[in-house]
Amino acid sequence: MSAGALAIRGGSLADGTRADVVIIDGVVAAIAENAEIPLDAAVLDASGCIVGPxxxxxxxxxxxxxxxxxxxxxxxxxxxxxxxxxxxxxxxxxxxxxxxxxxxxxxxxxxxxxxxxxxxxxxxxxxxxxxxxxxxxxxxxxxxxxxxxxxxxxxxxxxxxxxxxxxxxxxxxxxxxxxxxxxxxxxxxxxxxxxxxxxxxxxxxxxxxxxxxxxxxxxxxxxxxxxxxxxxxxxxxxxxxxxxxxxxxxxxxxxxxxxxxxxxxxxxxxxxxxxxxxxxxxxxxxxxxxxxxxxxxxxxxxxxxxxxxxxxxxxxxxxxxxxxxxxxxxxxxxxxxxxxxxxxxxxxxxxxxxxxAQIAERHGELGIGRAANVCVIDPSERWEVDSRKLASKARNTPYAGRVLQGRVRHTVRNGVATVKNGQAQR
Amino acid sequence: MTARHLLDIESLGRDGLDHLLTLTDRFVEVSQRRVPKVPVLQGKTVVSLFYEDSTRTRLSFETAARRLSADVMTFSVSTSSANKGESIRDTVETIEAMGIDAIVVRHKAAGVPWQIAGWTGASVVNGGDGWHQHPTQALLDCYTIRQRLGGLEGRAIAIVGDAKHSRVARSNVDAFTALGADVTLVAPPTLLPASLDAWPVKVEHDLDAVLQRVDVVYLLRMQLERQEAGLVPSLREYSTFYGLTDERARTLRDDVLVMHPGPMNRGVEIGATVPDRPNTVITQQVANGVAVRMAVLFDLLAGGVL
The missing domain is CATH 3.20.20.140 (Metal-dependent hydrolases)
Known part of the structure; x- marks a missing residue:
């Protein structure tokens, strides 16, 4: 599956610097504040979020x-x-x-x-x-x-x-x-x-x-x-x-x-x-x-x-x-x-x-020229763990009812969003 | 109103213990009548759900329920048929569908009565859960001591033997100390719980010394499998150092009570003639068991109102 172009816009990197991340064909093409985003790129909003590997x-x-x-x-x-x-x-x-x-x-x-x-x-x-x-x-x-x-x-x-x-x-x-x-x-x-x-x-x-x-x-x-x-x-x-x-x-x-x-x-x-x-x-x-x-x-x-x-x-x-x-x-x-x-x-x-795991070539780092495996975290979202709403088939979480802070907004695997706005894409 | 349970001694506290022991007096009286039966639980159904064989405890509970005129159902799950395929919850929900008011549960695993209490609207009575608690045993033991000595306050009680694997030890330590007794555990370290930090007890290893200053000697059953598991070198050595042998029993003051939850291993933890000693109160414990269980069922199912 061709990934095309994808941009993660408006977030910050782990060190706090603001940056957009542009991904083309599954590879990170740019990481920069106000990066140039291709016109045909799908855009994921990362405002207020931390963008990391x-x-x-x-x-x-x-x-x-x-x-x-x-x-x-x-x-x-x-x-x-x-x-x-x-x-x-x-x-x-x-x-x-x-x-x-x-x-x-x-x-x-x-x-x-x-x-x-x-x-x-x-x-x-x-x-x-x-x-x-x-x-x-x-x-x-x-x-x-x-x-x-x-x-x-x-x-x-x-x-x-x-x-x-x-x-x-x-x-x-x-x-x-x-x-x-x-x-x-x-x-x-x-x-x-x-x-x-x-x-x-x-x-x-x-x-x-x-x-x-x-x-x-x-x-x-x-x-x-x-x-x-x-x-x-x-x-x-x-x-x-x-x-x-x-x-x-x-x-x-x-x-x-x-x-x-x-x-x-x-x-x-x-x-x-x-x-x-x-x-x-x-x-x-x-x-x-x-x-x-x-x-x-x-x-x-x-x-x-x-x-x-x-x-x-x-x-x-x-x-x-x-x-x-x-x-x-x-x-x-x-x-x-x-x-x-x-x-x-x-x-x-x-x-x-x-x-x-010896998979550092593809995972573990967000960098230009590397495979686009990205996690976008909203650190301010508070949410309550509800065992009925888990994607896992099982329900045996020990944290049911616990309120946690910080949640994944988007996940991008190999240039394709697997999670958008907290929703799994397949 | 949510169902009330009897799961452990701790949650009864001193007031709860006193209340049930006082209530027991009335059922001891009932038990001595020509027709030892009262109609206070007519129309109520009590189920005994025993995942572990214990004929004496089951019969004691069922007798207590019948003397209160409750209907009794026995759900006996032998160890082999309680196969790992069926969840306890399914079993409980099946029984509950028959319309019941109380479940008396015995299981080899600690905690099962708590799990069941979360799955049923009926009252749950812990009839013994693993190594954890056996609250009606503790109640009947306290009742027996009170009958013979007038009370537990300030009394010195030695609990001798395998406390590690004993629900009787855990519930009796809680009950005896709640009622003001001074408890000493006597056992080889391999038969004591891993941590006694939070336990209000003393620990000693010299039984002869302890016997000279106690009012009650409470013997725990010593199981052959403890030898097999390598916790003691042999039952013979255990008996020599921690058994209340006939010879040792002769060093006791006459008024010292000797107790045992049964079944006994004569010749291991208790000398062959010790049960016949005047102040050995083992059969009295059993007799009081029925009255105590009547008090418990009555208290849970009739709200304690006669």
Whole structure:
């Protein structure tokens, strides 16, 4: 589809300078105040808005193939576009698992067909995410997969993780770990602490996460192959990553919005919408994650968007699946709850994750001559999260009823508006 | 008017506890009549929804409901048939469609009574949720102590055993302390909750020392699976250090009450002859259970007005 000419007029860049952005045939042609706009250009009004690079999510569960009742690549892509995203890394815990070239191709095609965001499948580290045998990393890397993870669980076996990192080091890919030592976390449905003790729910101690972070840092130190830490949630994990970075190790980390906005106290009424892995932690952990985002210990905000049907969430705290929606609220939560300067906001929501996903050629930066992936944010719009109005198929947002400040006005992917005035275009 | 529930002890508070315990006196009297039945809940329907087998608790609730002349429905969901395919909400909505006034719920997962209370217009009574709360057990225990000792104010109570996995421990700590008792938990650290920071209790590990200065010894059931999970080296070692063995029981003052929520593991947490000791009040606890549950159902469904 030819994009033609598109102009985003009247906004400001992240650094505050006023600029119009002119896009021709999917490429940014001009960024300047009062830029010359071609007569045939479609115009998006950005007055009062911040114009930045399209957001990049390192961590979304799009559920297709296998659980299309909860989400499809199309509905997840729509949610992403509405959230300001132009690129999404799709987690491999589908059915079948993304652990072979054919499933990589399938998810990629579904993404192209939906046509709302660039969908980059992540591959599994082990076959079926079972933690026993390495998946064909080279076969998937040859197709362009750059991020591998068994997300949903961590690779438990030390030797297997060592071998996978060694094998990956020749492929130029990154292994991303869901850090959770299952022997310590098994059966735990929330953070282990004062609240789990009061509520009588089995807990997962912080150390279940931190031990695996520490192990992978040790392996990374030895092997030198990059490691990305998914959804770090404890103060201890943040500190381990901080020290590893100070030592110059090639480690990166992401944090999920719920870990910098919510705590384990949210579970007081046993609402399963707050059940998530890693679990909501203490106030001290929440603050540490925020600090990590401020001081660049944490490189990215990643949604861990995890749709579940109402029926599955209407089970008990022990039986309900973990996970919550994130794509449509992440940006507004970051704007509302974090006091990040705008350039830092785009660093953690766009350029940082784009670098980790190795898609920085197309995403993460707004610049002349680059692919036109753009996000236009109205920072003053206040809106109430209404779970019934989400584009996602599922309804399991923990923020229903919350008033947030800042909303996506337009999203442009590859020169085409996927969202105009807050409405998805397909 | 929204339905009233009995979900936990905390929300009852001291006044709520006193009110229900006083109300229980009247139903103890009813239970002693030749025909132990009153027509106060005629036309009301009480459902027992037990996702976890507990014949004694279920029978106690159902007996209480019948003695109040309520109709009783039993919805027994065995662990195997409560398969993961059906949502609890669907089950509750189905039952509610039959026209009911109260649901007594027992579930292996903490919090299910709260979830159900959000989905039904009926009153919900927590009949035990996971490791969390068992409020009618706490009420009957308080009632029993009050009967024998006159009250709980200033009394020293040791709760001995697996508090970590115990709804009885959680609700009894709340109830005993709300009524002014001084509570000590005695257990190996592996059987204590991860954090006791907010709990108004003392913790000790030397049972013999504690036994010398308490008015009530409350024993918790010790399950074989705790040994299997590696929380204690063996039941034998547990019994040696934390069991109220026959020998240990002989060191107790005669007036010290020994209590247990049942079912007992004789020879593990309680010595074989301890149940037969004069001030071991385990059967009295069971007897009071029916009257306490009558008081609870009456209070919720008849608004407490005779």
């Amino acid at each position: 399209g957001l990049v999510d390192l961590h979304a569960h799009l559920r297709e193939p296998g659980n299309e009742a909860a989400e499809t690549v199309e509905t997840g892509s729509r949610a992403a576009a509405l959230g300001g995203y132009t690129a999404v890394v799709a987690m491999p815990n589908t059915t079948p698992t993304i652990d072979s070239a054919s499933v990589v191709n399938l998810v990629r095609q579904l993404g192209e067909r939906a046509g709302l965001v660039d969908v980059y499948p992540a591959g599994a580290i082990t076959i079926g995410r079972e933690g026993r045998q390495m998946a064909p990393l080279a076969e998937m890397a040859a197709l362009g997969v750059r991020l591998f993870t068994d997300d949903g669980s961590g690779v438990q076996d030390n030797r297997l993780m060592r071998r996978a990192l060694e094998y990956a080091s020749a492929l130029g890919v990154t292994l991303a770990q869901h850090c959770e030592d299952s022997s310590l976390s098994e059966g735990g449905v929330m953070h282990e602490g004062a609240w789990s003790s009061k509520l009588g729910l089995p807990g997962q101690p912080a150390e279940a996460e931190e031990l695996m972070v520490a192990r992978d840092i040790a392996l990374c130190r030895r092997i030198g192959s990059p490691v990305h830490f998914l959804h770090v949630s404890t103060a201890g994990s943040v500190e381990l990553v901080r020290r590893a970075k100070a030592d110059g190790l090639p480690v990166t980390a992401e944090a999920a919005p719920h870990h910098f906005t919510l705590t384990d106290a949210c579970l007081a009424n046993y609402d399963t919408v707050f059940k998530v892995h890693p679990p909501l932690r203490t106030e001290a952990d929440r603050t540490a994650v925020q600090q990590g985002l401020l001081d660049s210990t944490i490189d990215a905000i990643a949604t861990d968007h995890a749709p579940h049907t109402p029926e599955t969430k209407e089970r008990s705290m022990l039986d309900a699946p973990p996970g919550m929606l994130g794509l449509e609220t992440a940006l507004a939560l970051a704007l509302t709850e974090l006091s990040l300067p705008m350039p830092r906001l785009f660093a953690v929501m766009s350029s940082g994750p784009a670098r980790i």
